[in-house]
Amino acid sequence: MITGKPLFTAEQIQSRVKELAKDISDYYKKKDLLAVGILKGAFMFFSDIVRQIEIPLTVDFIIATSYIKTQTTGDVKVFYDIRGDVSDKHILLIEDIVDTGVTLNHIRERVLTRNPKSLRICAFLDKRERRIVDVPLDYIGYTIPNEFVVGYGLDYDNKYRNLPYISIFKKKI
Numbered sequence: 001m002i003t004g005k006p007l008f009t010a011e012q013i014q015s016r017v018k019e020l021a022k023d024i025s026d027y028y029k030k031k032d033l034l035a036v037g038i039l040k041g042a043f044m045f046f047s048d049i050v051r052q053i054e055i056p057l058t059v060d061f062i063i064a065t066s067y068i069k070t071q072t073t074g075d076v077k078v079f080y081d082i083r084g085d086v087s088d089k090h091i092l093l094i095e096d097i098v099d100t101g102v103t104l105n106h107i108r109e110r111v112l113t114r115n116p117k118s119l120r121i122c123a124f125l126d127k128r129e130r131r132i133v134d135v136p137l138d139y140i141g142y143t144i145p146n147e148f149v150v151g152y153g154l155d156y157d158n159k160y161r162n163l164p165y166i167s168i169f170k171k172k173i
């Protein structure tokens with residue numbers, strides 16, 4: 001169940017997204033940007049942030065999973081990957097949350113084998129204290145404590161993704 005007040009309200013989220021989009025627009029000016037959303041979790045963050053980025057860009061997605069309910073399996077499966085040649089693209093991976101770093105590290109290494117011009121990462125939430133694999137994050141929305149969160153694209157058992165805010169989730173006991 002969802003506990004207490006939202007950790008981040010819809011208004012807080014939208015204002016942080018705008019700030020991140022401004023930094024991204026400044027950095028990628030005159031660069032051929034390919035924004036890659038990591039699904040499913042990042043679908044809402046991705047669609048919000050690309051609408052705030054003020055430079056031309058193309059989009060693609062990676063569908064990957066390593067979680068069952070609230071536990072990582074450590075075994076990352078990719079169901080859909082970026083299409084075509086990316087050797088002339090500056091790729092920005094857009095992720096919902098980084099926890100142990102296992103999923104993102106796997107995806108990062110996989111994308112690097114495609115030889116993009118550059119690769120940067122934007123994660124909305126960073127659960128830094130849980131990190132096992134050190135993945136470089138270039139843009140971070142918020143650093144959060146070690147709690148399981150839902151909403152704004154993040155699920156528990158595929159539910160709660162549609163909430164416009166982010167809340168802490170506790171299993172009923």
Ligand code: 5GP
Nearest residue numbers: 041072098099100101102103148149154155
């Ligand atoms: P990692 O491989 O970094 O441990 O996990 C990354 C993935 O686990 C995220 O993309 C997300 O799908 C899921 N995840 C990690 N922490 C949370 C959390 O607090 N809430 C939700 N809903 N998913 C999480």
